[in-house]
Amino acid sequence: MEVMSHSSSFLLPAGETSAKRYALIVLNQNIPCFTPLLWEHAKLRLCADGGANRIYDELPLFFPREDALLIRNRYKPDVIKGDMDSIRPDVLHFYLSLGTKVIDESHDQDTTDLDKCILFIRDSPLNQESSKLQILATGALGGRFDHEAGNLNVLYRYPDTRITLLSDDCLIQLLPKTHRHEIHIQPSLLGPHCGLIPIGAPSAKTTTTGLQWDLTDTEMRFGGLVSTSNLVKGEKITVKSDSDLLWTISIKKQDSNKTLRSG
Ligand SMILES: Nc1ncnc2c1ncn2[C@@H]1O[C@H](COP(=O)(O)OP(=O)(O)OP(=O)(O)O)[C@@H](O)[C@H]1O
Ligand SMILES: Cc1ncc(C[n+]2csc(CCO)c2C)c(N)n1
Structure with a gap:
């Protein structure tokens, strides 16, 4: 894969x-x-x-x-x-x-x-x-x-x-089940709060690394467990799932002078 x-x-x-x-x-x-x-x-x-x-x-x-x-x-x-x-x-x-x-x-x-x-x-x-x-x-x-x-x-x-x-406040991306995912975080810009949400369909097995509450072949579904209020631990997260998942991570407030500097 x-x-x-x-x-x-x-x-x-x-x-x-x-x-x-x-x-x-x-x-x-x-x-x-x-x-x-x-x-x-x-x-x-x-x-x-x-x-x-x-x-x-x-x-x-x-x-x-x-x-x-x-x-x-x-x-x-x-x-x-x-x-x-x-x-x-x-x-x-x-x-x-x-x-x-x-x-x-x-x-x-x-x-x-x-x-x-x-x-x-x-x-x-x-x-x-x-x-x-x-x-x-x-x-x-x-x-x-x-x-x-x-x-x-x-x-x-x-x-x-x-x-x-x-x-x-945050960004959201789809993590298709067809791939394993490596998510690279710039800690000065993003985190620490994050989530993995099985919005389209339940997931029987999701495995992650790099999170405070990692999943190991864990089931996620609405009505059961969905991973919200999780925390990123380092600069690299990996995710593998049998279902498409939404990945969300918080965006840090930036120094406005820095953010607007455009070139
Ligand atoms: N409150 C909102 N929250 C999130 N996205 C929004 C919001 N309002 C608009 N959008 C996004 O911006 C796009 C353009 O918005 P716009 O208000 O022009 O849509 P619209 O088709 O006129 O909406 P409607 O007729 O339902 O009020 C929408 O298609 C949607 O993707
Ligand atoms: C089942 C169903 N629900 C809602 C709409 C209405 N709608 C959906 S997208 C859109 C355009 C908005 O710019 C509008 C009016 C529809 N067509 N079909």
Whole structure:
């Protein structure tokens, strides 16, 4: 069984990052403080419908000494895609005038705006067979539970795409059962709180190393044991399971000067 390696080096301040290729999707929920950093290094920048309002309204607040218009011009999304029922008309016109590509899929009321953005990235010429884009989605957690559940569902809909859901407080990734997993932690950025959640189906056997409460061929299921409030002990965690699991780990609060330093 192949090993899938996970690292969160995208959260490292500028200058400390190794080469990595990802697309960023901004969802319609509070923008995490590290968003400018992620934006700077993204190969593609998308807003899911009302996510554009967040970029427009909240990004200038991170730079109180700079002119809001300059910030809005600097952080121009490549694409705004969705069913367009949440983006404000003034925001839509502003980004249209900057040349952002706007894709209105209001005819599709069966998939979420996050789904729509993921399909755009998967079909992009930047997403090469030899070098697939990872996807980071900010604002995926906190707020309406139906939206959160829909966001988790996209991890299961596209299990062969590396998708990380982010909020200010934590990240979530899918660990497919087809692989053994090595998760590399930067202790200055992540942890110590973590969880392994068998959300799609129960797991008869999960084995881990590197956690305070490791599992050894342990059963996990809703209604029984799920591993929440666990703690990472070191910089490397391994996970092997007979079921797809969600991995979540807390994100440490950063020095805001460091987080916003973009290049
Ligand atoms: N409160 C929230 N918590 C988590 N994710 C959210 C939240 N609100 C929006 N999102 C994410 O951002 C995307 C865009 O949000 P937006 O508000 O534009 O969606 P929407 O389709 O208009 O939602 P709805 O019509 O159900 O209110 C959603 O598809 C979802 O992935
Ligand atoms: C069974 C079922 N439940 C809910 C919806 C509604 N819905 C799901 S995704 C979406 C688009 C949101 O931007 C909407 C309106 C549906 N179609 N089918």
